[in-house]
Amino acid sequence: MKLQVGIIGLGKFGLKCGQTLIALGHEILGVDNDPEKIKTAQHSLTQVYQADAMNRDALEQIRIHDFEHVLISVGNSISGSIMISMYLKELGSPKIWVKGINDDHKKLLYKIGVDKVIIPEFMAAKQIANCIAMPGFIEYLPFDKSMAVKEFSVKYWVGKTLRELDITNTFDIQVIAVRSNGENEYRYIPKADEMFHEGDSFVAVGKISQIIKIKP
Numbered sequence: 001m002k003l004q005v006g007i008i009g010l011g012k013f014g015l016k017c018g019q020t021l022i023a024l025g026h027e028i029l030g031v032d033n034d035p036e037k038i039k040t041a042q043h044s045l046t047q048v049y050q051a052d053a054m055n056r057d058a059l060e061q062i063r064i065h066d067f068e069h070v071l072i073s074v075g076n077s078i079s080g081s082i083m084i085s086m087y088l089k090e091l092g093s094p095k096i097w098v099k100g101i102n103d104d105h106k107k108l109l110y111k112i113g114v115d116k117v118i119i120p121e122f123m124a125a126k127q128i129a130n131c132i133a134m135p136g137f138i139e140y141l142p143f144d145k146s147m148a149v150k151e152f153s154v155k156y157w158v159g160k161t162l163r164e165l166d167i168t169n170t171f172d173i174q175v176i177a178v179r180s181n182g183e184n185e186y187r188y189i190p191k192a193d194e195m196f197h198e199g200d201s202f203v204a205v206g207k208i209s210q211i212i213k214i215k216p
Contacts, residue, residue, distance in 0.1 A: 163193055
């Protein structure tokens with residue numbers, strides 16, 4: 001389903017989010033008060049407006065609140081993101097996501113009633129730390145922080161099949177994709193009789209306490 005998403009603030013974070021959503025086939029309305037940022041974004045987003053998002057009338061005029069999602073990314077302006085969030089709530093925006101600065105900012109935004117607060121620096125730091133501590137780490141599952149997705153390289157399981165290894169019952173993890181040595185793409189939902197060869201890779205999901213024990 002094609003989404004219509006409004007992005008307020010076209011700095012590095014906001015613009016990159018918009019460009020990624022465009023690549024996924026969605027429609028993006030970008031808003032910024034800086035003419036240079038508008039000029040940069042105008043060829044990569046569906047539509048752009050130069051407007052002061054801290055002006056309620058300006059927001060109402062461009063009808064950004066009619067979009068299914070609005071992402072607010074206004075740099076380090078805590079007061080700006082709070083003010084814009086309040087205006088969007090008053091105008092009836094269905095879903096409001098905001099780029100936060102710190103935990104106190106996050107708490108304030110949730111009290112206003114925004115749907116999601118993202119603190120990119122916290123997310124990046126956590127991701128990097130886990131990649132260092134657990135090589136192959138891909139991501140935590142958002143609904144359960146004890147679960148993670150990890151990529152493995154095969155060394156000791158050469159010549160064995162998923163059926164023989166009985167990975168789900170033995171290790172309490174689920175293999176969701178396999179990539180043969182030399183291939184660029186993963187094959188999802190691998191067959192039980194598929195045999196591992198040296199240099200093959202696979203992606204599995206499971207509890208972190210179990211994933212860190214696996215030596216394939």
